[in-house]
Amino acid sequence: ILFFKTSSLANQHRLRIYIYIFIYRLITSCCGTAIENLSAFTEYYLQPLARKLPSFIKDTTDLLNRIEDLNRNGPILDGTLLVSCNVVSMFPNIDNQLGLTAVRKALNTRDNQLPSTNCILEAVEICLKSNHSVFKDNFFLQIHGTAMGPKNACSYADLAMGEIDFQAKFSGLIKPALWWRYRDDVFDLWQQGLPALYEFIEFINFFYPTIKFELVFSERKLHMLDLTIYFIEGFIRTDVDSKPTDSHLYLPPSSAHPKHVFKAIPYGVATRLQRNCSEQTFLAIEQLNTRVT
Numbered sequence: 333i334l335f336f337k338t339s340s341l342a343n344q345h346r347l348r349i350y351i352y353i354f355i356y357r358l359i360t361s362c363c364g365t366a367i368e369n370l371s372a373f374t375e376y377y378l379q380p381l382a383r384k385l386p387s388f389i390k391d392t393t394d395l396l397n398r399i400e401d402l403n404r405n406g407p408i409l410d411g412t413l414l415v416s417c418n419v420v421s422m423f424p425n426i427d428n429q430l431g432l433t434a435v436r437k438a439l440n441t442r443d444n445q446l447p448s449t450n451c452i453l454e455a456v457e458i459c460l461k462s463n464h465s466v467f468k469d470n471f472f473l474q475i476h477g478t479a480m481g482p483k484n485a486c487s488y489a490d491l492a493m494g495e496i497d498f499q500a501k502f503s504g505l506i507k508p509a510l511w512w513r514y515r516d517d518v519f520d521l522w523q524q525g526l527p528a529l530y531e532f533i534e535f536i537n538f539f540y541p542t543i544k545f546e547l548v549f550s551e552r553k554l555h556m557l558d559l560t561i562y563f564i565e566g567f568i569r570t571d572v573d574s575k576p577t578d579s580h581l582y583l584p585p586s587s588a589h590p591k592h593v594f595k596a597i598p599y600g601v602a603t604r605l606q607r608n609c610s611e612q613t614f615l616a617i618e619q620l621n622t623r624v625t
Contacts, residue, residue, distance in 0.1 A: 360465045360474065361481035367459045371482035374455045377447070378487035381438040385490060387497040389514035392557050393607065398512065399561075399568050402521075407566030412523045414554035414561055415508075417533070417545040419516035423489055424477035425542040428460055431478065431492040438491050459484060477542075486515065499539050506532045519556050522549065559608055571614040572605055580622070 439449040463474040508520045560573040609615035
């Protein structure tokens with residue numbers, strides 16, 4: 333995007349060009365489109381397969397349960413790093429060949445092969461090639477990766493990333509301890525030293541041309557999903573995490589919703605705080621900072 337500005341100096345006009353580059357991410361909702369029902373059809377068969385992946389994290393509660401299991405095994409070794417690997421722009425960067433190959437492989441593991449693998453795979457391919465949208469009177473067709481809005485997008489992406497997960501976990505000389513992934517966020521505990529961690533990240537970034545990982549690590553705390561994860565005296569503790577832009581706005585009483593919705597809001601907020609805060613000190617602070625009126 334170019335912005336032009338003129339200025340005069342000694343009766344001479346000079347044209348100054350300011351160049352600002354804005355990178356937009358297209359999110360196609362798929363609602364009301366020709367492929368809405370088709371994506372729901374494929375999701376019915378892909379979701380159970382995605383949830384069987386060893387690396388699969390369903391949600392915050394699932395991650396908390398796994399952390400609790402780790403804590404039961406006793407204190408974690410000193411020097412362990414909390415590690416997060418984020419897949420850069422995962423949905424549009426999953427190459428169709430990678431995704432369709434992973435989907436075919438997963439479908440072939442089903443006990444019941446009806447509908448056939450080819451039938452479901454053809455439906456997935458139609459969804460991938462029919463992501464049309466209009467923006468400011470311009471017609472767009474996504475030709476790489478999957479759109480983020482269709483009902484099958486998450487399971488499709490999970491299955492594609494499952495291939496990368498397997499290579500990260502087992503193919504190299506340096507192996508992660510956990511490699512738990514929720515969509516594009518991977519959590520791990522690293523006990524092999526910082527040089528080995530950098531070497532490992534460099535290694536996994538060569539698996540596939542379009543799939544790249546960004547590394548975040550800490551000896552003390554890490555943000556993952558809506559959690560802040562801490563190391564405290566050899567054990568993992570958790571607190572609620574909110575993005576700086578989160579204004580914590582809820583429905584006003586004047587909103588045209590049933591009364592039970594307004595009663596459910598404070599209950600849901602309080603339940604989330606109780607669930608995410610493993611320490612009473614964390615919970616007390618979050619309760620002071622949270623107001624629902």
